[in-house]
Amino acid sequence: MTAVSPASSLDVPPALEVARLSHSYGSRKALDDVSFTVAPATFAVLLGLNGAGKSTLFAILTHLYAARTGMVRVLGHDMARESRLALAELGVVFQSRTLDPYLTVDENMLYQGALHGMGRRETRRRSRDLIARVGLAEQMRSRVSALSGGQMRRVEIARALLHAPRLILLDEPTAGLDVKARADILALVRELVARDGVSALWTTHLVDEIRDVDQVVILHEGRVRAAGLAHEVTAKTGTATIADVFARLALAGGPAA
Amino acid sequence: MTLEAGKRLGFGAYGTCLVGIVWREGLRFLHQRERFISALVRPLVWLFIFAAGFRQTLGVSIIPPYETYVLYDVYITPGLVAMIQLFNGMQSSLSMVYDREMGSMRMLLTSPFPRWWLLTSKLIAGVAVSILQAYAFLLIAWFWDIEPPSPWGYVTILPALAVSGLMLGALGMLLSSGIKQLENFAGVMNFVIFPMFFASSALYPLWRVQEGSPALATICALNPFTYAVELIRFAFWLQVDWLSLAVVSGCAAAFLAGAVIAYDPERGIFMRGGG
Numbered sequence: 001m002t003a004v005s006p007a008s009s010l011d012v013p014p015a016l017e018v019a020r021l022s023h024s025y026g027s028r029k030a031l032d033d034v035s036f037t038v039a040p041a042t043f044a045v046l047l048g049l050n051g052a053g054k055s056t057l058f059a060i061l062t063h064l065y066a067a068r069t070g071m072v073r074v075l076g077h078d079m080a081r082e083s084r085l086a087l088a089e090l091g092v093v094f095q096s097r098t099l100d101p102y103l104t105v106d107e108n109m110l111y112q113g114a115l116h117g118m119g120r121r122e123t124r125r126r127s128r129d130l131i132a133r134v135g136l137a138e139q140m141r142s143r144v145s146a147l148s149g150g151q152m153r154r155v156e157i158a159r160a161l162l163h164a165p166r167l168i169l170l171d172e173p174t175a176g177l178d179v180k181a182r183a184d185i186l187a188l189v190r191e192l193v194a195r196d197g198v199s200a201l202w203t204t205h206l207v208d209e210i211r212d213v214d215q216v217v218i219l220h221e222g223r224v225r226a227a228g229l230a231h232e233v234t235a236k237t238g239t240a241t242i243a244d245v246f247a248r249l250a251l252a253g254g255p256a257a
Numbered sequence: 258m259t260l261e262a263g264k265r266l267g268f269g270a271y272g273t274c275l276v277g278i279v280w281r282e283g284l285r286f287l288h289q290r291e292r293f294i295s296a297l298v299r300p301l302v303w304l305f306i307f308a309a310g311f312r313q314t315l316g317v318s319i320i321p322p323y324e325t326y327v328l329y330d331v332y333i334t335p336g337l338v339a340m341i342q343l344f345n346g347m348q349s350s351l352s353m354v355y356d357r358e359m360g361s362m363r364m365l366l367t368s369p370f371p372r373w374w375l376l377t378s379k380l381i382a383g384v385a386v387s388i389l390q391a392y393a394f395l396l397i398a399w400f401w402d403i404e405p406p407s408p409w410g411y412v413t414i415l416p417a418l419a420v421s422g423l424m425l426g427a428l429g430m431l432l433s434s435g436i437k438q439l440e441n442f443a444g445v446m447n448f449v450i451f452p453m454f455f456a457s458s459a460l461y462p463l464w465r466v467q468e469g470s471p472a473l474a475t476i477c478a479l480n481p482f483t484y485a486v487e488l489i490r491f492a493f494w495l496q497v498d499w500l501s502l503a504v505v506s507g508c509a510a511a512f513l514a515g516a517v518i519a520y521d522p523e524r525g526i527f528m529r530g531g532g
Contacts, residue, residue, distance in 0.1 A: 111281045
């Protein structure tokens with residue numbers, strides 16, 4: 001298995017463990033023997049072009065599909081055998097907007113709380129804190145349809161954290177946002193990881209969202225082409241930036257690092 | 258797993274989840290007033306125009322549960338109530354396809370509760386909305402002098418509405434799993450809703466259909482919607498039609514089981530996708 005983080009210790013399970021995962025649609029292989037781990041309290045990036053298999057991987061990680069072969073563990077809970085425990089530790093931000101536009105921010109949060117078995121009082125208390133933290137306290141009673149794209153994303157991030165998960169998965173969360181909104185969302189998630197000790201797996205095809213100290217998994221044509229800390233991957237491949245690595249490994253279909 | 262998360266997956270949390278899903282469906286319904294109005298207009302057009310026109314030309318003989326001759330508009334009222342539930346079930350199905358395309362279905366399915374419970378909760382939420390619509394229709398029909406032999410009919414119809422609503426909602430849910438895109442939904446109107454409604458006892462008693470076409474009468478007798486109509490008709494007249502109750506309950510269980518299988522992560526609708 002490709003260890004993304006060297007920081008994982010024996011007594012604390014990785015936030016996410018993916019081992020020998022393969023998945024096909026008929027004869028088309030979408031994922032081929034994918035393995036990597038994400039250590040607790042880290043910001044990891046899953047990098048890949050459109051069609052690399054990111055969406056399929058994301059759907060398996062969130063239990064929308066069951067893996068054909070291989071294993072997914074969230075905080076040590078097997079997604080196939082202990083899906084309830086695994087999903088309870090997972091917060092998700094999908095690429096497409098998943099807020100109900102007919103409801104207010106507050107009502108969307110209450111609905112999400114119910115989906116995780118949280119009572120209204122507990123949900124309201126946590127919602128107030130989280131929505132204030134993403135800078136939208138004034139919009140708590142606004143209809144979602146009245147919010148901008150960046151504001152909706154902020155609400156979705158707050159919602160993903162509502163049940164206090166220890167791992168959040170974000171599928172291209174900056175897609176369709178302007179430059180400022182993109183930077184704000186990225187900074188917000190990085191701050192959550194740094195301050196709260198939450199782990200994040202950030203899926204993207206935009207290399208400028210990656211820092212040297214981030215953990216990176218490069219996926220291309222359903223296979224992991226490189227994994228590790230960004231600066232280690234660049235050093236190992238003798239390239240200057242992760243963009244060069246991405247171009248060489250993914251676009252040219254080069255060997256795994 | 259954190260202690261908080263562990264507590265939230267206990268028995269009581271199932272109820273919290275159910276209440277939350279029903280509450281959200283109710284809110285959506287209230288926020289979409291046009292949906293409520295169109296749900297009422299459809300059966301009212303049938304009652305005020307179609308039934309009024311046929312009142313003089315179409316006689317209904319004394320058939321159970323009726324003990325006297327009844328006017329045609331009294332006869333078709335249970336069929337129109339069932340029609341409300343049929344359309345509501347298909348509307349829920351449509352909204353599930355929409356939710357799946359828009360992504361909000363994904364949020365529901367990433368809840369830690371078992372998928373059968375999430376789908377059952379969604380089904381119950383749809384049934385609750387359809388019962389509200391049915392009572393609103395019966396209230397208007399009351400002003401049209403259509404009422405049960407005793408006010409208790411409004412109470413005894415409730416369990417019948419619950420069971421028939423479950424069957425029609427579960428059918429809609431099952432159908433939604435087989436529809437890949439919203440554009441394909443028109444086929445449901447043509448191949449499910451209209452045949453189910455017209456090939457049933459909603460508009461005319463089966464003995465009359467038998468006189469006109471024995472083959473059509475057989476189809477009507479095999480149509481589960483016929484039993485939903487009869488269950489509601491008998492319940493409104495303070496009686497129980499046990500055969501209808503058995504058929505409707507059995508079909509509800511079978512359709513729900515089919516929907517749970519179709520939405521199972523191991524084999525269902527999402528497995529046919531790509532990405």
